Amino acid sequence: MKIGIIGSGNVGGALGKRWAALGHQVLFSTRRPDSEEMKTLVASAGPRARATTAAETVAASDILLLATPWPVTREMVESLGELNNKILIDATNPLLPNLAGLEFANTSSGAEQVAQWAKGARVVKAFNTIGDNIMEQTTFGEISPVLFYCGDDKEAKQTAHQLAAELGFDPQNAGPLTQARVLEPFALLWISLAVKQGFGRDIAFQLLKR
Amino acid sequence: MKIGIIGSGNVGGALGKRWAALGHQVLFSTRRPDSEEMKTLVASAGPRARATTAAETVAASDILLLATPWPVTREMVESLGELNNKILIDATNPLLPNLAGLEFANTSSGAEQVAQWAKGARVVKAFNTIGDNIMEQTTFGEISPVLFYCGDDKEAKQTAHQLAAELGFDPQNAGPLTQARVLEPFALLWISLAVKQGFGRDIAFQLLKR
Numbered sequence: 001m002k003i004g005i006i007g008s009g010n011v012g013g014a015l016g017k018r019w020a021a022l023g024h025q026v027l028f029s030t031r032r033p034d035s036e037e038m039k040t041l042v043a044s045a046g047p048r049a050r051a052t053t054a055a056e057t058v059a060a061s062d063i064l065l066l067a068t069p070w071p072v073t074r075e076m077v078e079s080l081g082e083l084n085n086k087i088l089i090d091a092t093n094p095l096l097p098n099l100a101g102l103e104f105a106n107t108s109s110g111a112e113q114v115a116q117w118a119k120g121a122r123v124v125k126a127f128n129t130i131g132d133n134i135m136e137q138t139t140f141g142e143i144s145p146v147l148f149y150c151g152d153d154k155e156a157k158q159t160a161h162q163l164a165a166e167l168g169f170d171p172q173n174a175g176p177l178t179q180a181r182v183l184e185p186f187a188l189l190w191i192s193l194a195v196k197q198g199f200g201r202d203i204a205f206q207l208l209k210r
Numbered sequence: 211m212k213i214g215i216i217g218s219g220n221v222g223g224a225l226g227k228r229w230a231a232l233g234h235q236v237l238f239s240t241r242r243p244d245s246e247e248m249k250t251l252v253a254s255a256g257p258r259a260r261a262t263t264a265a266e267t268v269a270a271s272d273i274l275l276l277a278t279p280w281p282v283t284r285e286m287v288e289s290l291g292e293l294n295n296k297i298l299i300d301a302t303n304p305l306l307p308n309l310a311g312l313e314f315a316n317t318s319s320g321a322e323q324v325a326q327w328a329k330g331a332r333v334v335k336a337f338n339t340i341g342d343n344i345m346e347q348t349t350f351g352e353i354s355p356v357l358f359y360c361g362d363d364k365e366a367k368q369t370a371h372q373l374a375a376e377l378g379f380d381p382q383n384a385g386p387l388t389q390a391r392v393l394e395p396f397a398l399l400w401i402s403l404a405v406k407q408g409f410g411r412d413i414a415f416q417l418l419k420r
Contacts, residue, residue, distance in 0.1 A: 018370075101391065106315035140418040148399075174399075175407040181311065182402060185395030189358075189384075192392060197385040206416040208350040209409075 001159070004061030005029060006054065006076060007068035011091055013041050014132040015065060015167075019091075021047040022166050029057035054080060064121070065158060066114065067091045070103065073110075074117055083121035087156040089163070090114045090180075091127035093187045099196065102184055111150070111180035124151030125180040126160040129187045131194060133199045138168035145204035146170045148186070150179035172207060211369075214271030215239060216264065216286060217278035221301055223251050225275060225377075225384075232257040232376050239267035245377035264290060265389040273369060275329070276324065277301045280313065283320075284327055298367040299373070301337035309355045309406065312394055318411045321390035334361035335390045336370040336381075339397045341404060341411045348378035356380045356400035357392070360389035360394070382417060 001024050005012040008028040020026040026049040030038050033051040042051050058064065058080050066088055068076050073092050089144060094110035104110055110210035111125040126149035127135065147169035149160040157173060164171035174183060192198040211234050215222040218238040227284040237258040240248050243261040252261050268274065268290050276298055278286050283302050304313035304320035314320055321335040336359035337345065345357060357379035359370040364387035369381060384393060403409040 101316045105395070106311045140420050143416075143418060145418055146415075173407070174403065179402060179407075182395050182399040185315070185392050186399055189392040189396055192389065193384065197383070197389075202420045203358075204418045206353075206418055208353060208355055208414045208416055210350050210412045 001025070001163075002060060003027070003060045004057035004064045006057065006064055006066045006209055008038065008041060008051070009067065010132040011127065011135065012065060012067035014135040015067070015127060015181040016049060017041070017045040018135065019163065020045040024048065026050075027052055027061055029054040037056070039150070058083065062086065064088045065091060065127070066118075067127075070094050070110065073114065077114060077117040080118070080166070082119050086121050087153075087159050088114070088118050088121040088123050089127065089156075089160050090123055090125050093128050093184050093191075095188070095191075099188070099191060102188060103187055106181055109178070109180035109184050111177055111184070115177060116170070120154035122151070122156040123177065124149055124153065124156040124160045125177065125183055126164060129183055130190055130204050132202050135167065135203050140204060140206075144168055144170040145207050146172055146207040148172050148174040148183050150174040150177055150183060152177045170207060211235070211373075212270060212272045213237070214267035214274045216274055216276050216290070218248065218261070219277065220245065220249060221337065221345065221352065222275060222277035224345040225277070225301070225337060226259060227251070227255040227304040228345065228374065228377055229312075230255040234258065236260075237262055237267040237271055239264040250294040260331040268296070270294065272296065273299060274298045275337070276281070277337075280304050280320065283324065287324060287327040290328070292329050296331050297363070297369050298324070298328050298331040298333050299337065299366075299370050300333055300335050303338050303394050303401075305401075307400070309398070309401060310396060315395055316391055319388070319390035319394050321387055321394070325387060332361070332363035332366040334359055334363065334366040334370045335387065335393055336374060339393055340400055340414050343411050344414050345377065349416060353416050354378055354380040357384055358382050358393050360384040360387055360393060362387045380417060
């Protein structure tokens with residue numbers, strides 16, 4: 001697949017590198033393709049990755065991964081223009097400063113906002129519930145952590161499912177896009193445990209069934 | 211321990227039965243101790259369980275488990291009067307009708323409300339994130355599902371930890387009582403998957419660490 005990364009920070013960088021290593025074409029969107037940071041990222045991602053402008057990233061990609069810091073998300077997404085039915089995987093979380101909570105929760109979600117801002121895109125929420133360290137090294141021994149996704153477009157969800165499975169996750173369909181109202185707080189559970197409650201970042205969840 | 215169950219429905223019944231079988235004294239609070247339903251529950255819970263009024267349940271118990279349907283929770287808790295430093299384990303979730311969301315979330319939580327209503331009690335949130343079927347039969351093969359608790363009183367949290375461990379859970383301290391703001395949405399994730407998204411109720415989560 002041709003995957004464009006919007007927001008080439010920790011999460012976008014980790015996912016882009018791994019997908020490039022798995023054989024996908026990856027474009028990292030950036031305002032400064034020639035910065036040392038981007039050169040380092042592109043070099044470590046190998047020959048199938050490149051850094052370029054947001055406009056070229058959108059034009060040349062079938063699938064967009066949105067991994068921006070929440071405060072710049074709206075401006076960034078709206079600046080992308082018409083997205084022509086592209087699949088947009090929303091990995092953001094609408095975090096308030098100091099992890100004080102979520103800007104939207106319970107009665108709406110970041111994903112539902114993103115779906116309004118991303119004109120013409122098919123939005124699926126995924127890759128928001130665990131840290132970039134788990135995206136870099138996914139499995140725990142033999143165990144695959146669960147990776148929930150949700151959305152209203154079947155093909156977009158199948159794409160997120162496949163991209164998660166390729167990384168070693170156990171991808172699970174959590175339902176329609178409104179389920180982001182529980183998946184974003186689920187992210188805050190992981191973040192609060194990892195960052196504030198002393199668990200550290202090497203934690204994840206396995207979905208148990210019987 | 212002497213455990214009083216406030217709200218002797220599915221969750222209170224399942225936990226009370228198992229704790230009685232493990233050797234604890236259990237009182238099921240009820241308005242109708244002589245109803246067929248309560249007689250059946252008490253009979254199945256064995257010789258260490260009894261049904262009685264809320265007033266006697268509170269007076270005779272060291273620890274209270276709150277497992278009421280949310281709409282009656284405030285009235286029930288306030289009717290208990292002064293709770294004299296007793297430990298109250300809050301297993302409720304502030305669910306809106308039709309699982310449309312939570313009455314409090316993100317900026318407050320049911321647990322924080324309960325702590326205001328329960329005069330003089332030491333409140334710990336626990337046993338709210340999975341269904342009563344998982345409380346009845348806890349493990350998945352050899353695997354213990356995680357059971358998060360949170361609160362501001364050390365002894366109350368230790369008690370919840372022990373009572374969860376005795377049932378076969380992997381108890382984990384999620385932090386202060388404000389963490390109920392993520393544990394209650396975590397419950398809604400379980401509930402929505404189990405009831406609405408086709409996963410069924412025999413699901414739970416294992417906490418993975420490395």
